[in-house]
Amino acid sequence: MTADKKDSWNGSAGSCLCEAVRYRVTGPLRPVIACHCVQCRKAYSNFAAFSAARRGDLEIENPEGVTWFESSPGVRRGFCRYCGSSLFWDCDGLGYVSVSAGTLDQPSGLSLHHHIYVADKGDFYEIGDGVECHAKSHAYNWPDDVMGAEAARGED
Ligand SMILES: [Zn+2]
Numbered sequence: 306m307t308a309d310k311k312d313s314w315n316g317s318a319g320s321c322l323c324e325a326v327r328y329r330v331t332g333p334l335r336p337v338i339a340c341h342c343v344q345c346r347k348a349y350s351n352f353a354a355f356s357a358a359r360r361g362d363l364e365i366e367n368p369e370g371v372t373w374f375e376s377s378p379g380v381r382r383g384f385c386r387y388c389g390s391s392l393f394w395d396c397d398g399l400g401y402v403s404v405s406a407g408t409l410d411q412p413s414g415l416s417l418h419h420h421i422y423v424a425d426k427g428d429f430y431e432i433g434d435g436v437e438c439h440a441k442s443h444a445y446n447w448p449d450d451v452m453g454a455e456a457a458r459g460e461d
């Protein structure tokens with residue numbers, strides 16, 4: 306990506322490692338939630354750092370580069386078919402799509418809001434950043450128009 310490309314765009318954007326997949330977010334991003342569940346541990350090596358965007362605000366520029374894996378019924382995780390970068394977490398019925406915070410172009414302007422599924426974290430690291438921890442799921446309080454019926458679900 307060139308500097309010019311970034312300068313011509315005011316919103317948030319990101320990409321996978323190989324940049325075959327680029328996306329834009331035309332609205333606000335949610336603060337980052339760190340998910341330490343078993344699925345994220347497997348997919349991300351230790352934990353997942355997810356921001357999120359309203360479903361209608363996420364524009365995937367080259368969706369043919371994204372492969373979707375159904376990790377739970379009604380939940381799919383999108384990754385780059387070429388380089389394997391994990392990019393998206395998408396649950397039926399929710400008004401938002403989670404976006405891997407590490408794939409956002411920097412500076413993201415975001416900060417970590419809380420940790421979830423701490424009870425399931427790997428045994429090779431400790432969490433010592435002072436950010437609030439939840440043993441299992443803990444939803445971020447989006448405005449009502451964003452959250453679907455399954456607002457209480459976590460990121461698993
Ligand atoms: Zn890629």
Ligand SMILES: [Zn+2]
Pocket residue numbers: 340341342343344345346353422460461
């Ligand atoms: Zn998780």
